[in-house]
Amino acid sequence: MALILDLLVQGSQMALVLALAPLLTGFVRKVKARLTRRQGASIIQPYRDLLRLLRKEVVLAQNASWLFRSAPYLIFATTWVAAALVPTFATGLYFSWTADLIALVALLGSARFYQALAGMDVGTSFGGIGSSREVMIASFAEPAMLLTVFTVALVAGSTQLSTIAEVMSSSHVGLRVSLGMALFAMIMVAIAENARIPVDNPATHLELTMVHEAMILEYSGRHLALIEFAASLKLLLYCSLIACIFMPWSLASAEAGPVAYLVGGVVYLGKLVLLGFALAVFETAIAKMRVFRVPQFLGAALMLSLLGTLLLFVSRTL
Amino acid sequence: MSGAAIEMSAVLALLGVAVLALVLSRREQATAIVYGATLVISVIALGNAAMRLIGDPAGVSDLVLPFGLPWLGAHFHLDALAGFFLVVINLGGAIASLYALGYGRHESAPHRVLPFFPAFLAGMNMVVMAADAFSFLFSWEFMSLVSWALVMSHHREADNARAGYVYLVMASLGTLALLLAFGLLAGPQGAYGFAAIKAGTHDPAISALVLALMLLGAGSKAGLVPLHVWLPLAHPAAPSHVSALMSGVMTKVAVYAFIRVVFDLIGQTSWWMSAVILLLGGITAVLGILQAMLEKDLKRLLAYSTIENIGIIFVGLGLALAFRGSGMGVAAALAFTGALFHVVNHSLFKSLLFMGAGAVLTATGERDMEKLGGLIHRMPQTSLAFLAGCLAISALPPLNGFVSEWLAFQAVLQSPQLPDWGLKILVPAIGGLMALTAALVAATFVKTLGIAFLGRPRSEAAERAKEVDMFSLTALFLLAGLCLIGGILPGLVIDALQPLSQALVGSRLPLQSAEPWLSIAPIAETRSSYDGMLVFVFIAVSAAAAAYLIHRLASRAVRRGPAWGCGFPEYSPVAQYSGASFAQPIRRIFATLVLGASETVTMPPPGDTAPARLTVVVVDPIWTKLYLPVTGAIGWTAERLNRLQFLTIRQYLSLVFGALITLLLVLALWP
Structure with missing residues (x-):
């Protein structure tokens, strides 16, 4: 009985991230539109887009291979598994020990691997430019993310997200320099990984400087729907991750029961609104940077995360 | 029969196949016979080693054969460490043989490959089995020379002769370092057996010297920076199944030698030793993968990536040594397990x-x-x-x-x-x-x-x-x-x-x-x-x-159409992204600093229709800063000494006389 309940809670989290991801994307778009004094599309427009794309036929390039056709499913599956393993409303879920933070980073890395390969499959220069820049960005973002993970793991004494959330919400962690650096680094990485301004622009693929949209230019129909869905899931994942590590308040523990789950869920929604709003404000306020400026931006993230880790090696209380 | 005896019989059988291959090599069926035989023998040796590792991990089976040093004999043993590396070697050997049953049929010069392939497998098995310094060095040198012969199997191709030459020089340097290392470990009593070396205590200065020599000897075979320069030349030059063995397995034999001496034989180590290993490992990993990123030759790219993986393995070993030295048992086990796990993974x-x-x-x-x-x-x-x-x-x-x-x-x-x-x-x-x-x-x-x-x-x-x-x-x-x-x-x-x-x-x-x-x-x-x-x-x-x-409920329709070519009809495959253009961002960001990469664009003057040219130059700083000066100095000295060949008989006589007097003087004044 307890097992069934555990599985039910785990299952509801998997469904929750799936249901919420397009909503978060829609919300960010809406806020951005309002901030630039536009009406903007409805907040549920991403759902409509996904459904429309799913029902359309796929137009494949003549040269597309089996890798190109299977990549969207793999990208979607890996991103979904990763997103479902981050605690949203409760910690210590039944399968939470399946993958720790390092494995989570690697799961996102494999989604990126398939994506970059798919970009090169058709053999157009557009796909190549996107893949090439994507791996360049990843060569900074991934080490920065891993070092951030190191910082957090050293503070919490664990790489398990559930344990980290519990330690972070306990009173003896407090404000720390190293965690501040880790937070900044993680936000910078999140902006780059989700192809947001100033690193990339999610709203267009008609500029030569685009990265993510250039890779997926040849995709259409259900394939495109899955990739768009995976992109929304990734945004939700990073928001959940930042919320879980740096704002771990009101996370229900494993056996807390329905009321605590409900409270956790409502607070989680509040955190998402907050982070989504902040992202929209930030994106509206800043301009996109040149591609070869990106290494400086992410290099700063890398340095911050390395400093954070070093500080913890020097003293466990910093 | 004990485990060690079965293993050595397998080695003997492999050597027998090598001799057979020498006889048969020009025949049509030789390829199938030789690779079929090595496949069977490798599988048997693999089973034997795996049984030892899983069935009786703590036991050691010994074998003394009546050759080698006359007062010592040739010692061979099979313990857990040897068993593990034998699994890696023979698994790699078996699968390479299976592959070569098909691949070897396209070989243009089978008589240059077939006799050496089984001998190479035998050599690697022997290194891991050896339990005294003499057998170890003999097996090591045997393995190096046979693999050199395999590197030279297509010796008429442009760069292969140079690859073979560089490999031979580096392999000799490595063996020399190992010889000195074992000499130091054996001490003045000449305790060349591994058991005797392990039982003795070693002065910290001697341990440090042995570590340095092992980094030189095993490190050069494994491809540790700055001794890696031969690896991307030699590994790709061999036929592909041999490249797989050299990169996947022979580098692991070098890792084995390092572990055997530094972890097993030396005993106590101090913290700065692990710091040196960690630093070398980290630098090796980054330099190796950067050069792989910029490489356009498929096999050479893989060889550079081998260097990177060796770096990761050495980082693991360095961490294990550091934790062991500080008495942090579980952490040491964790790092050591990680390194050995990577040994298996990389070989696969x-x-x-x-x-x-x-x-x-x-x-x-x-x-x-x-x-x-x-x-x-x-x-x-x-x-x-x-x-x-x-x-x-x-x-x-x-x-x-x-x-x-x-x-x-x-x-x-x-x-x-x-x-x-x-x-x-x-x-x-x-x-x-x-x-x-x-x-x-x-x-x-x-x-x-x-x-x-x-x-x-x-x-x-x-x-x-x-x-x-x-x-x-x-x-x-x-x-x-x-x-x-x-x-x-x-x-x-x-x-x-x-x-x-x-x-x-x-x-x-x-x-x-x-x-x-x-x-x-x-x-x-x-x-x-x-x-x-x-x-x-x-x-x-x-x-x-x-x-x-999605296929059931939404849509499964597919239509094929031309790719979007930015408005150009029928554009040529040359317009795709190439490897060089793919690597360009990473080359600009990392390699200009680390590898001195530079690019020059030569534009034709206005009105000229000649194509513009983009030239990219990447240099290995270690080759230019370390190897070229050393080879230059050797060349310079050799040039000077060359005069000795053109002396008159009187000058030769006085030279001999002078040398004799000097030696006698040294002997007389020696304390």
Whole structure:
């Protein structure tokens, strides 16, 4: 009985991230539109887009291979598994020990691997430019993310997200320099990984400087729907991750029961609104940077995360 | 028969096959006979070593043969460490033989390969079995020379003679260093047996010197920076199944030699020794992968990536040594297990990738990636296996490469408790280098697969490629399967490695097969855990469910159309991204600093219709800053000494006389 309940809670989290991801994307778009004094599309427009794309036929390039056709499913599956393993409303879920933070980073890395390969499959220069820049960005973002993970793991004494959330919400962690650096680094990485301004622009693929949209230019129909869905899931994942590590308040523990789950869920929604709003404000306020400026931006993230880790090696209380 | 006796009989059988091959080599059936025989012998030796490792890990079986040094005899032994490396060697050997049953048929000069291949396998087995300094050095030199012969098998091709020459020089240097190391360990009494060396105590200064010599001797064979320069020349020059063995297995024999001496024979070590190993490992990893990223020759790229993986293994070993020296048992076991796990993994996926490159070579005759492309349509099965290898080497879950990477990171996270400040500052920096390496590896293998297999064919040869034979494909898929099994059942591998960890770092990890759901939790589940099996199942189930539901409920219609060519009709495959253009951002960011990469554009004057040229120059700073001055100095000295050949008889006589007097004087004045 307890097992069934555990599985039910785990299952509801998997469904929750799936249901919420397009909503978060829609919300960010809406806020951005309002901030630039536009009406903007409805907040549920991403759902409509996904459904429309799913029902359309796929137009494949003549040269597309089996890798190109299977990549969207793999990208979607890996991103979904990763997103479902981050605690949203409760910690210590039944399968939470399946993958720790390092494995989570690697799961996102494999989604990126398939994506970059798919970009090169058709053999157009557009796909190549996107893949090439994507791996360049990843060569900074991934080490920065891993070092951030190191910082957090050293503070919490664990790489398990559930344990980290519990330690972070306990009173003896407090404000720390190293965690501040880790937070900044993680936000910078999140902006780059989700192809947001100033690193990339999610709203267009008609500029030569685009990265993510250039890779997926040849995709259409259900394939495109899955990739768009995976992109929304990734945004939700990073928001959940930042919320879980740096704002771990009101996370229900494993056996807390329905009321605590409900409270956790409502607070989680509040955190998402907050982070989504902040992202929209930030994106509206800043301009996109040149591609070869990106290494400086992410290099700063890398340095911050390395400093954070070093500080913890020097003293466990910093 | 004891385990050691069976193993040595296998070695003898391999040597017998080598002699047989010498007789048969010009016959038609020789290829099938020789590789069939090595396959059978390797499988038997593999079974024997695996039985030792799993069945009786603590036991040692000895064998003394009546040759070698007259007062010592030739000692051979089979303990847990030797058993583990014998598994790696013979697994690699068996699969390479299977592959070569198909691949070897395309060999243009079989009489230059067939006799040496079994001898090479025998040599590697002997190195690991040897239990005294003489047998060890004899086997080591035998292995080096036979592999040199294999590197030179296509000696008329442009760069191969140079590769063979550089390899020979570096191998001699390595053996010299090992000779001195064993001389120091044996001491004035001449205790050359490993058991005697282990029983003796060694002065700290001697230990430090031995470590330096081992880094020189084993490091040069493994490809540790700055002794790596021969590796990207020599490994690709051999036939592909031999390249797979050299990169996947022979470098591991060097790792074995390092572990045997530094972990087993020296005894106590001090913290700065581990710092040196860590630093060399970290630099090796980053330099290796950067050069791989910029390389356009498929096999040479893989050789550079071998250097990177050796760096990761040495980082693991350095951490294990540091933890062992500080008395942190479990952390030492964690780092050591991670390093050995990576030894297995690298031998699997590097063999897979080299054999994949061999299949491409058979199908197209090309190693230059800029002339490949589109192979996924013509060689779908090879492409699938190669994709598995790329995923594994890029440390992506659920394959095996990720598990060893994960263990290494977990070990790094244990290091703040280290007491020495030098290590405390160094280890996070090394962790950062490893994280950077991991990202660059993924970038490199996106490039490798993307340029060589995806896109449109860039040459006629690539357009006409055909899928390779069944033997090669079986070998490729066998390796891909092993990569997957290692990734989803990591607990089995970790448990099998624990006797070694117990023997060499004095501590072991908790039993992983007791963990629920086949997960691994090296220290405690609340600290860190990973479950490759469940990750694999989750990904497979959710991908399959998404595909099924979408095809069932939404749409399954497909139409083919031309790709969007930015408005240009029929644009040529040359306009695709090439390997060089793919690597350009990373080259500009990292390589201008580290490798002195520079690019010059030569534009024709206005009105001239000649094409513009872009030239990219990448130099290995170690080659220009270290090797060229040394070779220059040797050349200069040789030039001066050359005069000695043109003296008159009187001058020769006075020279001999002077030398005699000097020697006598030295002897008289010697305290």
